[in-house]
Amino acid sequence: MASPILSLAELAMHFPTPAGLVRAVDGVSIDIAPGETVGLVGESGCGKSTLGKTSMRLTRPTAGSIRLEGHEISDLSRSALRPWRSKLQMIFQDPYASLNPRLTVGRTLEEPLIVHGRGNAAERRDRVRWLADKVGLRPEALQRHPHEFSGGQRQRIGIARALALEPKLVICDEPVSALDVSVRAQVINLLMDLKRDLGLAYLFISHDLSVVEHVSDRIAVMYLGKLVEIADRHTLWTRPQHPYTQALIAAVPVADPSHATDRRPGLVEGDLPSPLDPPSGCRFRTRCPIAVAQCAEREPPLRPLASGHFVACDRVAGT
């Protein structure tokens, strides 16, 4: 693998709350190569959004390292971080909350250029027009305010803003889950076109495995603050090893018969345990169909099963 753009090592983000310490992200390691799309799936509340926001340095991680093109950014100050920001950008989940309602679209797209001192007024105007065109917005849209647009259009604005600084990696935090089903495909296709044209890498966060399967090169599965399985898309989809991954895939409605595999039936039952007090040993054991007594004793490490395929389960036969 080429030297990674983003490299997370044992990243942890804990939040102190009145009820106790929430271990939203608890030791996650993953590399993302240039031009690669890594999908991150998991249930609501498993910490995948926190992982995205922590990688983005919206919060300072509790422990672990975040390396951007080999440079440690996990402990940089806000001002020291600024030059790195342009390489790493983010698309937010809620297109209604992620745009400043008081600014015109043109101004929203110009803000990153102003903050980073890119070009003079005329050059910035050209760049904003180019961005709008790139995401399929008409030039007239630049004079309007966000409330005049539909959810899909707003998400295009959010994508254009993320692209303004020519990032190498874009963290997409559930970019289509707030959109109508009918416009999801358009936005996903736009993201794929942009990736091809601009050579972007994505960390694509979603709870929807079928979307992730469609866009990703590799997929990581997260459960209660930990990664339980990483593999390339095809392997994960056809030969999932971790019982949680198997359950997630079993829960995906199949529209394409060629995707139907002889997967193990059985959905996970119950709710995600509280991250305030995760189960001892393997965190999934409370809902796992194949758990045994030993699972409560040892936390299974993420271990290689085959080339590029890692699983955190002691019950899966290794090589």
Added chain:
Amino acid sequence: MQDFLRRFARNQAAIVGVVILLVVIALALLAPVLYPDSPWDMVTEPFLAPGADRAHPLGSDMMGRDLAAGIFHGARVSLMIGIVATLVALAVGVTIGAIAGYYGGWVDNVLMRVTELFQTIPAFIFAIVLVSIFQPSVTSIVLAIGTVSWPPVARLTRSEFLTLRSREFVQACITIGMGDLRIIVLHVLPNALAPIIVTGSLMVATAILTEAGLAFLGLGDPNVMSWGTIIGAGRDVLRTAAYVTAIPGIAILLTVLALNLVGEGLNDALNPKLKNR
């Protein structure tokens, strides 16, 4: 903006408020034209009843001073003190509230405890104390009213900033690498402004009342005549010549009522979702 004006214009009470306010502003602007001489000058006999002399339609007080001149010049003083004191309170309150709400944590804790400290002292008593210490003057009165009225603004601004702070567009600003000052002033504050403007318009009314109260107690600036000054002078003759107190009293009543109506109208027009409650 046009939406806002249309919604505001649909509110009849608010329009009445605007009309009354315009009249008060007209009084203030016309004062030096219609009554170029000082309102303190004795121009006629004392206790001239309103309507008795066409040259002095509102009559005169016990010193023979023209009450109409007092009302016109008093409008200047009352409005000016009300507006400037409110601006002082808004400047302090918005700054402290914005910093507390945006940064949260210990900064928020410290600033809110200071705010509460100010709130524990009854506002009017506090204002009396401040004006007594610093000698009554327009400046000291403005600063005293500003000092006692910023805490509610700070709390309001803080709560607005707390909710806006966690919105994704603020996070987007951070991911862009924007500095805190730019985020606060350019991105968060404009979205928090609507309730602050409403509160501000109501605060002008409160400030006018407070100034009148101070002047009534003899803590007005002795060099300027406000409506409160006239009431304060008239209280000695309340039983024999009630109109000396009543006329400036009505002026205050109407102005405060107008400001409240306008404030309510702004509130409904700026928060269309709350309308038709």
